[in-house]
Amino acid sequence: MSKYPKQLTSAHKRFLADLFPGEDCILTPEGMAPFSADASLERAMPWAVVRPKGREQIEELLRWADTERMPIYTRARGTGRVGNAVPSLGGVVVSVLKMDSVLEVDPVDSVAVTQPGVITSELQAECARHNLYYPPDPASVKISSIGGNVSTCAGGLKAVKYGVTRDWVLGLESVLPGGRVLRTGGRSHKDVVGLDLTRLFVGSNGKLGIITEVIVKLIPMPEASISLLAGFSNLHSSLEGARAVFQSGVLPAACEFMDRITLQAVREAGGDIPLAASAEAALLFKLEGTEEGVAAEVRQLSAALKSVNPVSMEMGRGAEEERIWSVRRGISPAAFRIKPTKIAEDISVPRSQVATAVERAHAIGGNHGLTVLCFGHLGDGNIHVNIMHDGDIPSEVEAAHKAKNEIFRLAVDLGGTISGEHGTGLTKASFVPKQLTALEMELMASIKASFDPHAIMNPGKGW
Amino acid sequence: MSKYPKQLTSAHKRFLADLFPGEDCILTPEGMAPFSADASLERAMPWAVVRPKGREQIEELLRWADTERMPIYTRARGTGRVGNAVPSLGGVVVSVLKMDSVLEVDPVDSVAVTQPGVITSELQAECARHNLYYPPDPASVKISSIGGNVSTCAGGLKAVKYGVTRDWVLGLESVLPGGRVLRTGGRSHKDVVGLDLTRLFVGSNGKLGIITEVIVKLIPMPEASISLLAGFSNLHSSLEGARAVFQSGVLPAACEFMDRITLQAVREAGGDIPLAASAEAALLFKLEGTEEGVAAEVRQLSAALKSVNPVSMEMGRGAEEERIWSVRRGISPAAFRIKPTKIAEDISVPRSQVATAVERAHAIGGNHGLTVLCFGHLGDGNIHVNIMHDGDIPSEVEAAHKAKNEIFRLAVDLGGTISGEHGTGLTKASFVPKQLTALEMELMASIKASFDPHAIMNPGKGW
CATH class of the missing domain: 3.30.43.10 (Uridine Diphospho-n-acetylenolpyruvylglucosamine Reductase, domain 2)
Known part of the structure; x- marks a missing residue:
């Protein structure tokens, strides 16, 4: 009962x-x-x-x-x-x-204080007015809220340089079951008094309490940004290229990759993408810093990439930067030209395992007669795996779910995680025990009970 | 009993x-x-x-x-x-x-796997051999261990740009009371499955279990580094200078400050410091990045500082960089020329409250007939407060402890914390309830009991 x-x-x-x-x-x-x-x-x-x-x-x-x-x-x-x-x-x-006010942006303290319902890009815009920067940028940044971002520990494109939401939250006000108000952390950038309840709340997916106020850390707005799209003859040389870039000492703000099937889909959708027709894999970099620093990084990055013979390299800054990113933004609409339904997963693996993960994901799709697109945040090993199928054909739905299951197993087998960004919620709840140990789950349940003894907060979900 | x-x-x-x-x-x-x-x-x-x-x-x-x-x-x-x-x-x-091996530095995964007993600077040196960088650098980096750094969530000079130890730990292996082995996180740079037990362990001060293996994230080694020491006629103009720097868009790797009393102590110790004799406050910056980027940042930073009329500015790179930092390194020995004993506290406050905190700390010292030196990590609002006294004179010891108590109260009153780096251990245990609420302490106790039901891990300490 x-x-x-x-x-x-x-x-x-x-x-x-x-x-x-x-x-x-x-x-x-x-x-x-x-x-x-x-x-x-x-x-x-x-x-x-x-x-x-x-x-x-x-x-x-x-x-x-x-x-x-x-x-x-x-x-x-x-x-x-x-x-x-x-x-x-x-x-x-x-x-x-309805709790959607940015309460304060303080340039001296270098913090913003905000209610949870504020859209993250609006928070960023408010910070930008003070020449301040809140770096986390999940793909949903223009439609998702800071409260949701904190609850899910949202990641995004720029995590490779700036980390994820967790790394930017300094303090939280929350209400716990029973109506107890919990204030943790604050406006100090450093604080080591007590267990880190603030970061425990980040990514807790509404299972501990309701966040009512968020204090985030800000940094000065980078002066310049430049993006670069490089095409490669195959996945392996693109990954070699990424290795060469990191080895050269450049830390890009974003380092995205797209596999052959993803590029093919974008091309077939008719997009005018600044990439050689022969490219069967692509890397997309964004660099941020001073004008001179970014220019120097572009030189280093280009030299590193040239060592693995890219088939094309296109650079863009200012208005031209948008054009470079069109290929990335074109993926989602293009994918639906393959099949009307997608299962969009977001496994993450150690960076050295990305090639293996992509190849095996393709093979898993192939075994089930399905097309699988892989792209995403290479810098973090965070791969968006889109399993395309037709939701009206029961056999395809079944095949897609089997493929998903196998892809989760693959991620765990490669030392990775079944979710780098999205969380587990309902759709992955049953897969959580594949990744977490019984001891981890026991500790998490016990910690949750400290906050929510009657388990009223977001019940029925995976971790 | x-x-x-x-x-x-x-x-x-x-x-x-x-x-x-x-x-x-x-x-x-x-x-x-x-x-x-x-x-x-x-x-x-x-x-x-x-x-x-x-x-x-x-x-x-x-x-x-x-x-x-x-x-x-x-x-x-x-x-x-x-x-x-x-x-x-x-x-x-x-x-x-005796568990002091760096087990692996993996340039592709961009991680290091290490046992807890490795000295942090040795871990950094091992990473540097692969052109990789582990940025956290507590002042003790050459003598403290990575296990200790994780246990205390060590901060350091470069936290303003790179964050603290917490931001670099991807995974932990620990043993809990009862001999249960807990593995959390891993080599994936992103992971949002479950509550964040990894970061809960960071800064838990040996109260949850024994850390046996640490996986840290690495980034490419910055190509260049340059430091700049600026003198100001008073504390307020130095803080104005720091504001101008952050406002100009520069994010220094380190941003240290020293107050009048600290500079006076260093000068009296006879150090040859590259600072105008008239300087009554100083800022010390370190910039890291590409050669060109660092040069551009130095120009921006210098321009920003000039707007508040510094009395001197000295820059150093390479071997000369060491000379710039001599003033900072001279503080500790110089302090002991004032009095043989110090209470070294490390409050942290919102950055806007640093001037108030320093002035009030001086006044508190004055009221007790003691000299108080303030210096530290301005970028984080993390102030090292040294209360100098003679440990052999009971009245001075008593006065120093009263002053310490008042300085902790001050930090909390200013919206800050009684510890930005050191933790609370024994010496601050009784002050913890001044900062944490009863609800926070209750939750922390309950979480601890999940890991350590019989309270055998590091008992008798503050949080």
Whole structure:
């Protein structure tokens, strides 16, 4: 028997409607429908959706929810790819989108203080007005929120130089089940007093509490940026090229790769891409720094790449930089020309295993009669694996899921992880024990119980 | 009544001597004395010292220790400043110095795998042979170990650009009480599966388990480095200078400051320092990158500093760079010319509060008739506060401790932390509740209990 309620009672509904007046409490199916899904194919209807305007309402909500054993699903922009925000066991969805103010950008402290519902690119724009830089840039940066980014420990293109969201969070204010307010860290850039609860919260996927305020570290805005797209005759020489670049002493802000099948898809979609027709693999670099520093890095990087005979090299800065990135941005629409449905996974492996991972992923796809595109963040060994299939053909759906399963096993076998960025949520929940040991899972469960003894926070998900 | 044994029984001693043959088990007072203290003034004799050669011995030790409720104090080079490695309740000191191999430096994966007893600068040298860089550099880098650095989340000079130890640890192997082996993270640069146990271990000060292997992330070695020492007529204009530098878009690898009293001490010690005699505050910058990039940053930085009229600016690269840093290295010996004893604290505050913190720290010293030197990592707001006094004069010792107490209160009042680098150990244990909330401490205790249910790991210390 579930420990959770089976539905909302009228007393529950009254409580929620009182606490969240007017449109801030949604109880109708048509009103709740937009809150039932994220960017995965998962979907489940909540029993209620509430939209707090501030922390105090969340405190009262979580006091009530803890007593009532009510499942709570925190949600921001719903851009997650693994169903993590989907209210799979029923319960209350808490949308933090009304808490969407950048509270402060302080150039002297070099921090920003923000509510969770702010779109990350808007936070970045606000920082840029002070010539300050918040580097993490998940692909969703223009549509996802900083609260969601912190909850998932979002990665992105520039992690190779700047690290992931975890590396930029200095402090958090959160509300825990029972309505307890937890403040960790602060505006100090260094702090070693106590266990690191701040970073424990980063990437905890809404399973410990609701984040109500975030303090991030900022750095001066780099003066210049330049991008370079290099084509290679095959995957191996592209990876050799990347090795040569890192060995030459250059640390690019981004180092992306695209495999043959990805390039073919982009070409067939008719994009005008600045890449030789003979290229069967490509690397895409972005360099950031001073004007002179970036120019020097371009020279070093070009020299390093030339040692492995690229078939083309195109560089772009300013408006031209966008053109260089068109190939990368063209992948997603192009993929859907192959098949109407994709399973988009994001395994990560040690950098030396990228070639093996890509080749075996292709072979796994081939064995199941499916096309598999591999591209992504080579600098981190983070490979986006798109398994293309037709969601209306049951045999293809089955084959795609088998392929996915095998690709996860492959990632773990190569010393990697089943997720570098997306998390596990619903879609990968059953694969988590393939990667984590029983001891890790036991410790995580025990830590979670310290924060959420009645397991009301985002239940039913993988880690 | 303590839950711990009061001493070792002969059965205990036999067990330890069997598990750690010959010189690897030390039971004599003269043999154990060197393991009784760290770089603080704290001291306590252990009941035994053991020196494992590998993980298997540690597994067996912690199975036994958990059953026997035996306090376990992990120790590496003993360079800590807060008594964290001191066996204050008696028990067994575990020295990891025989586990001192760099197991692997992998240029393709861009990681190093190391045992905990390796001296950090030796790890860095090993990486440098592959043109790779492990950036964290605590002041103790030439004498402290990577295991100790991970345990304390060591900071250092270059944190302003590169972050602290936490930001570089990708994976850990540890042994928990009961002999359970915990492996977290790995060689993937990105991993978001599960709660972040790896970073929870970083900075946990030996209170969760014994770290037996560390995987760190590496980046390409910067090509060039240049340092610049600027003198200012007063503290405020030096801080204005630092603001101007960050505002100009330069992110230095290091940004140190020294106050008037510190400079006076260094000058009186007769050092030939490249700084105008009229300077009453100084900033010390280090820039790292490509040759051209560093040259451009020096130009930007100099221009920014000139806007606040420094009284001197000296630059150094190569062999000359050492000369620039002589002033910084001269502080510690110079301080002891003022008084024979120091309390060296390391508060951290939001960067905007540094001037206030320094001025108030001086005033606090003055009120107690003591000289207080302030210097340190301005870029992080991390201020080393040295309270000079004579340890043989009880009234001065008392005054110094009162001043320390007031300085901790000051740090917390300014939104900062009582420790940016050193941790709390024994010397700051009683101050921890001034900074952490009851909820934070409750959560930390509960998390610790998940790893160490019988509280055998480093008992008797602050967080």
